[in-house]
Amino acid sequence: MEKIIEILESIRSDVDFTKEEKLIDDGILDSFDIVSIVGELCDYYDITITVDMMEPENFNSAEAIHALVEGILDEE
Amino acid sequence: MALNSLAFLAFLALVLVVYYIVPKKFQWVVLLVASYGFYLTSGIKNVLFIIGTTVFTYLSGLWMQKIRDKQLDYIKSLGDGVTKEQKRELKKVANKKIHSIQVATALVNLGVLVVIKCHGFIFDGIDKFFTLFKWDVSDPLMNLIVPLGLSYYTFNSIGYLIDIGRGKHKAERNIGKFALFVSFFPSIVQGPLFRYCDVGVQLTQEHKLNYDNIKHGAQLILWGFFKKLVIADRISAISAHVFSADFVASGYNGSQVFFGVLAYSFQIYCDFSGGTDITRGAAQMMGIELPLNFERPFFATSMADFWRRWHMSLGAWMREFVFYPVMLSKPVTALSKKFRTKFGSHAGKIVPSVAAPFVVFFLIGIWHGITWQYVCNGLYNAILISSTVALTPVYTKIAKFLRINTEAFSFRLFQMLRTFTLLCISRIIVKAPSLSDAFAMIKTMFTSIDLQFLFGLNGEIFTYGVDEKNMLVLIFAIAILTVVSILQENGLKIREALDRQNLIYRWGMIIALATIVLVFGIYGPQFDASTFIYGRF
Numbered sequence: 001m002e003k004i005i006e007i008l009e010s011i012r013s014d015v016d017f018t019k020e021e022k023l024i025d026d027g028i029l030d031s032f033d034i035v036s037i038v039g040e041l042c043d044y045y046d047i048t049i050t051v052d053m054m055e056p057e058n059f060n061s062a063e064a065i066h067a068l069v070e071g072i073l074d075e076e
Numbered sequence: 077m078a079l080n081s082l083a084f085l086a087f088l089a090l091v092l093v094v095y096y097i098v099p100k101k102f103q104w105v106v107l108l109v110a111s112y113g114f115y116l117t118s119g120i121k122n123v124l125f126i127i128g129t130t131v132f133t134y135l136s137g138l139w140m141q142k143i144r145d146k147q148l149d150y151i152k153s154l155g156d157g158v159t160k161e162q163k164r165e166l167k168k169v170a171n172k173k174i175h176s177i178q179v180a181t182a183l184v185n186l187g188v189l190v191v192i193k194c195h196g197f198i199f200d201g202i203d204k205f206f207t208l209f210k211w212d213v214s215d216p217l218m219n220l221i222v223p224l225g226l227s228y229y230t231f232n233s234i235g236y237l238i239d240i241g242r243g244k245h246k247a248e249r250n251i252g253k254f255a256l257f258v259s260f261f262p263s264i265v266q267g268p269l270f271r272y273c274d275v276g277v278q279l280t281q282e283h284k285l286n287y288d289n290i291k292h293g294a295q296l297i298l299w300g301f302f303k304k305l306v307i308a309d310r311i312s313a314i315s316a317h318v319f320s321a322d323f324v325a326s327g328y329n330g331s332q333v334f335f336g337v338l339a340y341s342f343q344i345y346c347d348f349s350g351g352t353d354i355t356r357g358a359a360q361m362m363g364i365e366l367p368l369n370f371e372r373p374f375f376a377t378s379m380a381d382f383w384r385r386w387h388m389s390l391g392a393w394m395r396e397f398v399f400y401p402v403m404l405s406k407p408v409t410a411l412s413k414k415f416r417t418k419f420g421s422h423a424g425k426i427v428p429s430v431a432a433p434f435v436v437f438f439l440i441g442i443w444h445g446i447t448w449q450y451v452c453n454g455l456y457n458a459i460l461i462s463s464t465v466a467l468t469p470v471y472t473k474i475a476k477f478l479r480i481n482t483e484a485f486s487f488r489l490f491q492m493l494r495t496f497t498l499l500c501i502s503r504i505i506v507k508a509p510s511l512s513d514a515f516a517m518i519k520t521m522f523t524s525i526d527l528q529f530l531f532g533l534n535g536e537i538f539t540y541g542v543d544e545k546n547m548l549v550l551i552f553a554i555a556i557l558t559v560v561s562i563l564q565e566n567g568l569k570i571r572e573a574l575d576r577q578n579l580i581y582r583w584g585m586i587i588a589l590a591t592i593v594l595v596f597g598i599y600g601p602q603f604d605a606s607t608f609i610y611g612r613f
Contacts, residue, residue: 030380031395032429032465035403039412052242054400 004066007040017062024056034059041065047072077117079265079354080304085297087114088262088358092290095362100282107256107279107362114261115224122223125192129185130251130258133233136181137247137254140174140240171241178241182234186442189230192222194446225264227443231393233258236272238397245273253280262358266351268369268389271396275366283363292571293361298589300353305597306553308346313541314339321509324517330524333517335537337500340507342554345373348387367392372561377491379460379498390443394436402435403428429465433458449514453505460498549596 008017015028023029029037037059038049047069058068077084091110095103115123147170151163158166236257240247248254257276270276317323318336349370359366367389376382383391402408408428415423437454444450475482501518508514528534538544560570574582 027384030384031399031403035400035428038404039409039416042409043413043416049404051400051404052244054396054404 001062001066003044004041004069005062007044008037008062008065011036011040021061021063024060029059037065041069045069045073077114079262079351080301084354088361091261092361095283096285100284103282104253104256104280107260108252111256111259111261111264115259115264118224125188125223125226126229126259129188129229129233130255132184133181133237133258134248134251134254136177136237137240138249140177140237141247143170143173143177144243146170174241178237181237185230185234185237189226190442190446192226194442225266228264228267228269229258231269231390231443232271235269235393235397236276239272245277248272248276250280256280260359262355263366266348266355267387268352268355268367269393270367270389275364278364286363289363290361293357293359295571295574295586296353296357296360298357298586298593300350300355300357301593301597302553302589303346303350303353303557305350305593307550307557308343308350309598310542310546310550310553310596311339311343311346315343315507317540319507319509324509324513328517328520329526329529330521331526331530333504333521334500335530335540337503337507337521340503341374341496341500344503345370346557372565374496374561375492375565376495377488378464378495379457380464382495382499383457383461390440394439398436398439399432402432408432426466430462433461448511449506449508452511452514453502456502456505553592553596 005017008015012029012033015023017023020026020028024034034054038054041047042049049068049072053068053072058064077087087110091106095106098106112123115126147166151158151166154162239245248257253276256279257272260275260279263270315336318328318332319340352369356366356369369387369389371385371388373382373385376385408431412427415427434455437458440457441450441454474480481487500521504517504521505511505514508517529536532538532547538547542550564570574585577585
């Protein structure tokens with residue numbers, strides 16, 4: 001989880017990812033941020049995040065992103 | 077049948093009565109019959125196009141679903157004897173087939189759209205080429221009229237197939253229910269675009285008569301009528317005058333161009349968003365929630381922000397079905413990774429961020445119908461958005477160096493005015509009689525300013541189709557629109573706030589707005605569906 005927060009902060013240092021739970025719904029992250037986050041996650045964890053996983057509920061909070069990564073790692 | 081006509085209101089009232097009288101399980105049938113009845117009023121030939129798209133998309137969806145079901149059944153039949161890797165491999169084979177069908181069907185749907193909307197552009201080029209050899213090639217589709225709502229139902233259909241391919245929902249087995257998703261009458265004229273899993277499902281659900289839905293839907297329709305009839309149809313005379321070929325040929329100054337583009341900006345916003353309000357209000361009265369299409373675009377602080385607030389359902393469609401697939405495609409991610417490793421994270425972000433907007437705005441160009449003006453406008457928007465992403469760190473450094481407080485209201489106001497200016501350029505590119513006229517008008521707008529004209533001191537401003545009395549009505553109406561927008565921008569939900577007021581105040585406001593629409597609305601026999609600017613698309 002710490003690593004996820006670190007990755008998120010490296011892309012948007014102005015957001016408190018430990019508290020925000022509506023990163024997408026409230027428009028805090030835009031689509032360019034999301035793609036950058038996906039790129040970093042794929043690089044670090046050596047995973048593939050596909051377009052059908054690009055759902056708001058998967059990116060609304062650091063916890064949701066963590067769950068998404070864990071799910072992919074389990075699957076792979 | 078125009079959304080802003082009495083005939084539409086009478087039609088809607090009739091549909092609502094039948095919709096809430098029939099047994100709930102037949103409500104969707106009422107909507108289907110009403111939708112095809114509504115569509116027939118646009119011409120019987122048009123119905124053939126929508127039926128064609130419906131049947132083709134329906135069958136393609138079923139085919140994709142069949143492949144997926146077969147694969148799942150096969151995996152199930154293997155029981156516990158199959159490993160995770162084998163399962164993944166089987167899924168991969170089926171997904172490849174589904175993907176191929178998905179791409180082929182999307183291309184067919186898009187192909188029909190391109191041919192119908194862009195045949196003039198395509199044959200113009202072919203004709204010019206063959207003229208070199210003194211051959212005359214005429215456009216065989218010259219007299220073809222674009223079927224009502226073609227872009228909307230084509231994009232909805234493509235989205236439906238992509239979502240099946242992604243496993244987001246199953247294919248609809250009932251062709252009647254699917255036909256309703258494609259043809260739902262309030263949204264067929266000018267959207268908003270929607271997805272099957274969000275709206276398609278609601279269309280066939282059972283809905284109870286709900287007083288709040290009827291009341292809020294009617295209020296939204298009234299607000300849409302206000303924007304369309306009081307503002308858009310009154311102010312349209314100014315932009316029609318300034319952007320006419322005669323006016324442009326007779327010479328002009330920059331203030332006249334600015335006046336024209338300012339009027340056009342209000343016209344297109346009030347026309348399109350007013351129509352969307354009527355559509356969303358009508359759907360809400362049936363208990364169906366359509367997606368938002370506008371979020372006060374005049375308050376946008378950048379062009380990227382503008383596209384998040386303007387025609388939002390098209391933006392969402394592009395984001396889901398074009399932007400993310402392009403950004404996450406193997407070549408783009410590989411290139412991005414290469415740049416990120418060599419030049420740092422910002423460089424990695426720049427590569428896809430530059431590529432994707434060009435693809436998105438090329439498609440938006442096709443959506444509007446290809447002309448050199450739309451192509452140029454697409455390029456202009458793509459360049460602006462790509463450069464914003466690429467240059468953000470530079471802007472941040474400059475702001476830091478100059479000690480600019482980016483949180484202050486004055487800075488936000490500056491950003492809004494800057495965005496509006498950039499937007500005016502975009503509007504002129506599309507609205508001018510030709511591309512060369514557009515460039516000349518843009519140049520003049522910044523170089524030849526006539527304040528006497530702009531402040532109405534010589535009276536010329538009142539000779540552009542809106543006299544002094546009508547100008548006062550416009551100023552008053554735009555002031556109402558501005559106050560409401562500011563309140564909404566600050567988080568106030570107008571209709572809910574109105575609900576909390578006392579009966580007299582509440583009804584007083586509604587009656588006052590209805591009176592304004594009745595007294596100051598511009599009515600005339602020319603109002604058919606095509607008079608909505610976005611009805612053309």
